[in-house]
Amino acid sequence: MNSQHQDVPGAADDRDRVRADTARRLERSMGALGTAAVTRMEERLGWFRRMSAEDRSWIGLVAQSGVAAFVDWFRSSGSGRPAITVEVFGTAPRELTRSVSLQQTVDMIRVVIEVVEAQVGSLAAPGGEQQLREAVLRYTREVAFSTAKIYARAAEARGAWDARLEALIVDALLHGDSEDGLDTWGSALGWSHTPVIALAGQAPEETGTKVLDDLRAAARRMGYDVLAGRQGNRVVVVLGVGGRYQEEELPVAAAEPLAALFGPGPVVVGPAVPELRAAGASARAAISGLRAAAAWPDAPRPVLADALWPERALQGDGDARRSLVERVYLPLNGAGSPLLDTLSVYLEHASSLEATARMLFVHPNTVRYRLSRIAELTGHAPSDGRGSFVLRIAVALGRLAAVSRE
Known part of the structure; x- marks a missing residue:
């Protein structure tokens, strides 16, 4: 049926005339449509009512710009119709994406379209109502794609900015920057x-x-x-x-x-x-x-990193050296000479209880008790291979520090 109608001479010219008449009606109604859209948003969208006056003005600008862009888009026909791009939002996109979420923008577009659809009967020229409804649906879809592009680009820009800021913070931390x-x-x-x-x-x-x-x-x-x-x-x-x-x-x-x-x-x-x-x-x-x-x-x-204190100390890390002295050597030194003496002899005699007991003229159980006390005080067991290494380095550093203070 439609193809037969399209073959009727003059049918295309009639549709173009109807489109032109509808476009003129739309153009005369642009201001009213924009105002009606903002009024409807104030009634239905709580987030819009809570916005500052400046942000609401941005939304009003977007609504007016969207209606004007729709009129320009509708006026053109056929292959010459301009594509919907981010310019439909005029100068507002950057400010909009800072103040309004993507979901809120979708809500806003939905309200604007509802306002236009509700007035299709009075806006369309005679015979052009269906033509206008179809145009509104198509335009809505293309604006949705345009909106998604804006927010995607904003997200990409934000991600790149975040990555640069992260790198800056990490670099500042490594260089000892502790400023506010x-x-x-x-x-x-x-x-x-x-x-x-x-x-x-x-x-x-x-x-x-x-x-x-x-x-x-x-x-x-x-x-x-x-x-x-x-x-x-x-x-x-x-x-x-x-x-x-x-x-x-x-x-x-x-x-x-x-x-x-x-x-x-x-x-x-x-x-x-x-x-x-x-x-x-x-x-x-x-x-x-x-x-x-x-x-x-x-x-x-x-x-x-704290488990690597000995290796870090050997490599010249001053913090690791101080930590070994303060957290391992000084507790032992403060507990009295028997513990330090027992540890030194025990390490020098291949971790042998009997040899240590003979050298110190004490019972092996006394050595066991002292070794357990060393483990309690320092968190490192002398009988453990890793523990004995940590203790050996800590004692050596502690004694060197004591000599340097004399």
Whole structure:
């Protein structure tokens, strides 16, 4: 039926005349349509009523611009009809995407279209009502695609900006910047969780930022705040992990699910700190541990930076040296000479209870008791291979420090 109608001479000219008449009617009604759309939004959209006057004016501008663009689009016909692009939103898109979510924008477009559809009967020229309804439906679909493009581009720009800001924060932390600016930057990224830990490891062999994207996605799925930066082949991640772990299990438990995303080699976890501005200490400890981890081939993955104190100390890390002295040597020294003497003799005699007892002229059970006290005070058992290594380095550093103070 339609094809027969199209073959009638003059039918196309009639449709063009009807379209032109409808376009003129629409043009005369643009102001009223825009005003009606804003009024309807105030009635139906609570988020619109709560907006500032400036933001509502942006929405009004978008509504007017959308109606005007529809009139221009409708006036054209056939292959010459202009495509709907982001320009349909005039000068507002950047401000709009900052103040209004995508869902709110969809609600806004729906209201504008409803206002136009409700007045199709009075807006269309005689014989043009169906033509106008079909045009409204098609235009609505194309505007929806245009809106999605705007928000997609805004999301891409935001993602790129976030990545640059993350890299800036990580770099500032590694260089010891503890200014209030770190909190401001963190707030811009939505940072809210504490305590904070840092991870350091090697990047996978593939180039680019994929490892950073994977780490961010995995951390956010677990509910963490995350900052990630890549420095050459090294990747540093800072996590705000919230209160889901006990303090003693926090660093490793939080880091374990992410360790597999790093490249081969050790993954080192810095100590937990109470806030983002203090995260530099955790990040620097993690990197120091990453440099020194090669000296402990059997280290777990991930491994605590504090567990690498001996290796870090041998490499010249002053914080690790001080930690060994303060947390291992000084407790032993403060407990009295019997413990230090017993430990020294025990280590020098291949961890032999009997040989140590003979050298000290005490019963082997006395040696056992003293060794257990050493383990309680320091957290390192002299009879354990790793523990004896930590204790040996700590005692040597403590004695050197005592000599330097004399």
